[in-house]
Amino acid sequence: MQPDFVIIGAMKCGTSTLATQLGQQDGIFMTDPKEPNFFSDNDQYARGREYYQELFTPALPNDIKGEASTHYTKLPTYPETVSRMIAALDQPKLIYMVRNPIARAVSHYIHEWSTGVIQSDIETALENDAELVDYGCYGRQIMPFVTAFGAENIYLTSLEEVQADPQTALAGVCRFLGHESAVKWHEEQAQMNRSAERIRKFPMHGLLFDNPVARAARRALVPQRLRDKIKQSRQMSDRPEMSEQSKVRLQGIFAKDREILAGIFPTHSALQLCYPFVDDE
Template sequence: MTTSGPLPDFIVIGAMKCGTTTLAAQLAAQAGVFMSTPKEPNYFSDDAVFAQGQGWYEGLFAQAPPGALKGEASTHYTKLPTHPETLARMTALLAAPKLVYMIRNPVARAVSHYIHDWSLRVVGDDAEAAFRSRTEFVDYGCYGMQIAPFIEAYGRGAVLLTCLEAFQTDPVAEFARVAAHLGLPEGVAWQEGLDAQNVSGARFRRLPFQSVLVDSRAARALRRGLVPKALREKIRARRQMTARPEIPADLEARMQARFLEDRAGLAQVFPGHPALDLCYPFRPA
């Protein structure tokens, strides 16, 4: 293992749609902490990004102030089986990073994942068809399966398990747990003024050629000059999902059974962890 530049001290490794963007924003707001831009470089997971080389990755942390703890947050790192090379690449470069794995109710996560993909036009309006055909909605919520390889590679002490529900209940206390695990400087604290980031309910469906026809400065100027505001808002509202999709009862029951089976593995690694109750309200009493 050879390095020529700065590397992260810690990584938020997932899971997708579990609050990692908000956590990364909170970490970035702390004195003595430097977070990468982009927030999700996905260096170890995505082949095209990894091909840019170690120098590119080290460059993400080159502007960190002396003594600052450096971190990144890439949810692709816990997306098995989609990105099978992630851990081998990570262990080849990072000897002992601190890891944070953030989870949530896996059924709710799957719904948020669907909304995310719907907004990107990866899936259509038929939520039932999407849930029945796309295995990643379940796979990415099998947290025990996803985290086990990291535990084996880096040890239980390297990984902090946290969950969205804990942050929703007591963000100050839960952020203090994260800070202690990462070894953040004294005085860091949850910033009440920062809004939740990347919320699924705030997503709008992308339009064909959106970068040219919608997002460009010229397109924005034309819309404001030619299209009445009321009409713009009406069109925008049609691109937003107004109600969270429902999973058919039979399919949800099968999903819950799979998640509970996976939970048993998670409980073996994190026995008695509060997330085991908070994230699985559908577990039989």
């Protein structure tokens, strides 16, 4: 058993929300875990195709089956993704979700800061952590999939489009997948965990904070005021702002990459919605 579609990214562009919304629709099945990262991560791929296929066995016979792994569009970090997909999948439908790449880079930085991967300020990170920029070069990331599977099998959407009209955006994705039943956007699901990325996690975070036994003990033994102070120390109080110099540098990089995206999807609304810093006239 294999997926009918795959959400392939991009990271920090709303793919988790989209996957959750699709999974809420009758007739659409999403894997658990949401991000198998099977074709990208060597340790996951080593588990074998049978493991991957079993992720879809809970689906009902007529379900449209999908998974969502943002690692699939993380070049050059995961260079074997496309070749592995070609060998395993028979013309899957692919969904690629993008957003303003400047905003995506900031969100990516916050994510890496919250998990403790990046310790520096955003200016230093933009100089030293290439993936903050690389993963937002959407044209470069999607081109290997276009070559392998054809542009007609790729649905491009954007966080901006979803935010502007979530119901219509979801319906468009479902039409692409061949889902003929009525669809409904569940706003309560979309609101969940939107602030979680700003909480810094550290080694043993899950054991000390997410574990129900530890949580109960903490509430019983640690005063609320102290718990609040500790929580605030692990939160990013303000969204970081990159310097004007960095912004101009990144705008140049992303504007050049946009030309690749425009060559593939020449009339797509994302070309305007996600690149307000590019003047086509």
